[in-house]
Amino acid sequence: MEESGKISLELCFGTTCFVMGASKLQEIESYIPPQYKNKVEVKANTCLDLCKNATYMKAPFVKVDGEIISEATVEKVIKAIERKIDG
Numbered sequence: 001m002e003e004s005g006k007i008s009l010e011l012c013f014g015t016t017c018f019v020m021g022a023s024k025l026q027e028i029e030s031y032i033p034p035q036y037k038n039k040v041e042v043k044a045n046t047c048l049d050l051c052k053n054a055t056y057m058k059a060p061f062v063k064v065d066g067e068i069i070s071e072a073t074v075e076k077v078i079k080a081i082e083r084k085i086d087g
C-alpha cells in the first residue's frame, strides 16, 4: 500500500512486455471500476526487470501493490485490484 493509502498499479511498457501484449493495458485506467479509481495509483515503467528472470512467455507483467501478475490482462489486473481492496 502506498503512503497515500492507495494501491499501486505498476504497468510495464518495456519492449518485452509491450510486444507480449502490454499495449492492451494502456487503457486499463478506463476499466477500473469507479468505486476503486481514487484508490489506485497508476505508474508506468519502462522495465520492471521481471522479463529477465522469468521466462519470456510470461510477459506482460504488472505489479499490483507489489504482487507480480504475469501474462497480465485487463481482467486479471482488475481482479487483483478488487482482491487487494476488498480482501
Ligand code: FES
Binding pocket: 012, 013, 014, 015, 016, 017, 018, 046, 047, 048, 049, 050, 051, 052, 059, 061
Ligand atoms: S519489459 Fe516488462 S519486465 Fe522487462
